Amino acid sequence: MRILLVVFLGVFLGGCSLLSPPVFTPPSYAHALPKLMQDVVPTSNQGTWYQEAFFMPWTQKGLDITAEDATWPWRVYLPFKGYYGETKQPRTQAWFDTLREEANIEALGSLNQNAITLENSALRNFPTHLPLFRSFAKAGEGFPFDYNQNTRISLMTPLKLSHYSKDGGWAFVLSSSSFGWIPASAITIIDQTLQEKIQRSPKTMILQDHTPLVSTRFETYAKLGTLLPLLDQNTAFKVEKDLHVTSLYLNPEQTQPWPLPMNAQTLAHVAQTLLNEPYGWGGLFDHRDCSAMTKDFFAPFGLWLPRNSAAQKKSGTYLSLKHLSNKEKEAMITRFGKPFLTLLYLPGHIMLYAGTHENTPVVMHNVWGIKTSLLGLEGRGVIGKAIVSDLHVGANHPLVASSDLLLSRLEGMTLVSQKSPQERLANAYPDAISHITDNTVWFHDGTKLPFDDGEEKDAAMLLENPSIKDHFFAPYPALLPLQIPTSNPGRARNDAFFKALYGQTKEEVESRLVAVRWLPSHTNQLLRFHGDHGAAKALQAVSDALDALPPELISYVDNPAGTHNYRTIAKTNRLSAHSYGIAIDINTQKGDYWQWSKTGAYRNQIPEIIVHIFEKHGFVWGGRWKHFDTFHFEYRPELVNP
Helix, strand or coil, X not given: CHHHHHHHHHHHHHCCCCCCCCECCCCCCHHHHHHHHHCCCCECCCCHHHHHHHCHHHHCXXXXXXXXXXXXXXXXXXXXXXXXXXXXXECCHHHHHHHHHHCCHHHCCCCCEEEEEXXXXXXXXXXXXXXXECCCCCCCCCCCCCCCEEEEECCCCEXXXXXXXXXXXXXXXXXXXXXXXXXXXXXXECCHHHHHHHHHCCEEEECCCCEEEECCCEEEEECCCCEEEEEECCEEEEECCCCCEEEEECCCCCEEECCCCECHHHHHHHHXXXXXXXXXXXXXXXXXXXHHHHHHHHHHHCCCCCCCHHHHCCCEEEEECCCCCHHHHHHHHHHHCXXXXXXXXXXXXXXXXXXXXXXXXXXXXXXXXXXXXXXXXXXXXXEEEEEEECCCXXXXXXXXXXXXXXXXXXXXXXXXCCCCHHHHHHHHCCCCEEEEECCEEEEXXXXXXXXXXXXXXXXXXXXXXXXXXXXXXXXXXXXXXXXXXXXXXXXXXXXXXXXXXXXXXXXXXXXXXXXXXXXXXXXCEEEEEECCCCHHHHXXXXXXXXXXXXXXXXXXXXXXXXXXXXXXXXXXXXXXXXXXXXXEECCHHHCCEHHHCCCCCCCCCCCHHHHHHHXXXXXXEHHHCCCCECCEEEECHHHHCC
């Protein structure tokens, strides 16, 4: 009787039986996009970070994948949990065991060769084309959720080849965003000469899905986000099995020199291509899922994102919204979100914030559906494509609980990093840095330093012996609300870099200090600060802004504990930022320090407005560190300015 009642109510309320999940058509906000795009401040970048990530399989020394890593699918997808094949018959233990034997894991890393894809293909979790489904009767499972599908992979994608399956039909490879199995016929090992030619060539990116690639004949189709090396302005190339290259003649309407500037026109073109595309779990049927859509949205602009939603939320400065009310979440998104540069994250789904229309945050996302519930039975209202919506999809539907709305489940927002660390360094210190190429930071005076030492480091080593690249190991959340920190953004300092900027010795640093007039309307105190690279100028701007604060806030800053002091950090051998004359400690009686804490629990008394004034002018705050130092500010424009 209960089942009959459920079916009856499903037909009555949803307009269809439970055998066919209801199709949702939420109100579209696509009409709002042109105005929202017009409001975007045009930006551009050099694609440095994107190429570094894209070519990572070729540039890293080894495979860096253990046997435990490579065999994770056999530990996660266990037959007793209920997995099924294309005929809805159970996948047996023997099925998994056969694939485990065929995987030839004993040969892991034996080849360790650079390779490239010859065609569009798919990365699979097991060495087979056969699918792996959960129960077809369970909401959000069955078709099209093939757990053997890892991701779609485009032609001309760099790979690291580990080894082949025992029958030679499959190759276990590492790509820039994942690892898994690809048909051996879809790849070829590449030599050093051709590898360098591809890496050093100017690039073009496909800007339209289903773009035909043509040589003297039709070769294949390419999707938006496919990166190709150029022979000349109108000709790209792809690699063949024998390592010869085939010229591809380009249609200017479907390709552009890469990366594109981000402006209203280019945003509109990319969005138009992505919207209304059918949902494709892991790239099945050559379609995108939520994270593939966001990844490919940013790719034309030279901005790199990893492949899955959990990794994408870490691709910039993350702001937790987890414990806020829905009204508070929308207020935070509206206040701090940057249209078309902000991701909104909930477990298993990611969306692109497009701006606010009539006081409502609007998102672009490729979504399968919305959770429904009827008499305790879970279902799905299927959307099944890329849409522009608000965060209240399903709010007026009788089968959708308020707790299942996108907004209710939203956990955080990520401000996507727009510049590579190399670009941010060069932009922050143009008077010192000439250029950064081939992992070398070149200074105008002829000094050169390695950018990345190539070493894997734990948290302690990041502080004890950081490379210049390690300065950026955690994004600094400038101008965002104050939250309890979970890492130490900005706390890593490469001594050789700071000595090259500010002076090799105490005497050299001190010879370049200048006076900053601190709070002229209150204390009118002179502080010594470094005169180079805008440091003293920035501190003076901070002082002037603080000087205009209400009297009740002046007590936090009117008795600074000091600026320049050539010394090591307490209980370490590392020079303090104070040694270089680029740090200031404000009133210590109003501050908190982790080494003074009896419990180690985070504590802060400094008002947000004071922190934001410092950050606006290029300073990082020690209160954003897990090892907190809330009265400490230091000049680090490369970390604060996007």
